[in-house]
Amino acid sequence: MQTAVRAFSAGLIALVIAVAVAPAPAPAPAHPSEDEIIRQLEEQYGRPRPSQDPDRGHNARGAEDPPPPSMGQAVWQYLVIGYFHILPKGLDHILFVCGLFLASIQFRPLLIQVTSFTVAHTCTLALAILGYVNVPGAIVEPLIALSIAGVAIENIAFNRMTPWRPAVVFGFGLLHGLGFAGVLADIGMPEGQFITGLVSFNVGVEIGQLTVLAGLWAMLHWFYKRPWYRASLQIPVSAVIAAIGLYWAIERVFF
Numbered sequence: 001m002q003t004a005v006r007a008f009s010a011g012l013i014a015l016v017i018a019v020a021v022a023p024a025p026a027p028a029p030a031h032p033s034e035d036e037i038i039r040q041l042e043e044q045y046g047r048p049r050p051s052q053d054p055d056r057g058h059n060a061r062g063a064e065d066p067p068p069p070s071m072g073q074a075v076w077q078y079l080v081i082g083y084f085h086i087l088p089k090g091l092d093h094i095l096f097v098c099g100l101f102l103a104s105i106q107f108r109p110l111l112i113q114v115t116s117f118t119v120a121h122t123c124t125l126a127l128a129i130l131g132y133v134n135v136p137g138a139i140v141e142p143l144i145a146l147s148i149a150g151v152a153i154e155n156i157a158f159n160r161m162t163p164w165r166p167a168v169v170f171g172f173g174l175l176h177g178l179g180f181a182g183v184l185a186d187i188g189m190p191e192g193q194f195i196t197g198l199v200s201f202n203v204g205v206e207i208g209q210l211t212v213l214a215g216l217w218a219m220l221h222w223f224y225k226r227p228w229y230r231a232s233l234q235i236p237v238s239a240v241i242a243a244i245g246l247y248w249a250i251e252r253v254f255f
Helices: 002-021 032-045 071-086 091-103 107-129 137-157 165-187 194-220 229-254
Strands: none
Touching: 071 091, 071 165, 071 194, 091 107, 091 137, 091 165, 091 194, 091 229, 107 165, 107 194, 137 165, 137 229, 165 194
16 A cells, blocks of 8 residues: 555656646647636726726727626636636646645644635735735745745644644735736726625635645545655655745746
């Protein structure tokens, strides 16, 4: 059994590395569901948001703009964008959630971490979209990569969730919220439905994260209480996640 688990661990590590270093597909969009929604939003409501557009009321062809989306349309559009920003596009956020999961698969520690992360990124997402916080992506993106490495390194250094882990995760969640805000800033918000778009996007993000956690639990909960779990799964997978996070941080700063 232990040999099989080590093989599973090696395969999981190889998959993570392959996805992390794979070149971006070109030229066709990799995820047409989200790309199509974004294209429609840009065609209909322009960029920046219609409420801020000096040419509001007319599109690029000079024709009158269509009416803004209904609440149901806005909810669906931004829910999908939020979800696809995690799955399958948000590999950095996926690896961060993997790091949280590897610290402890038990419900209470995992709930504490995920709640800290959710509260934090919700706060900075809202503040950034409202214009109260503005941190350049050149700063945010390397720090997000370092946060991935940080939680993974802590998984290696400690065999259980530390008392300060929720505070650390909260701080890292603030950074990830700024990353989420960059997506919404590029897309814009539906006219007259700012709160609807913001909440729907955030709910989509949460559903994506919960999907990742559910998948991890389905794969790994069988092994968690085995004596070789830490040596064969937790430490090697965390080491690979840490290496990828550090690689991304260097790449985002210098390249």
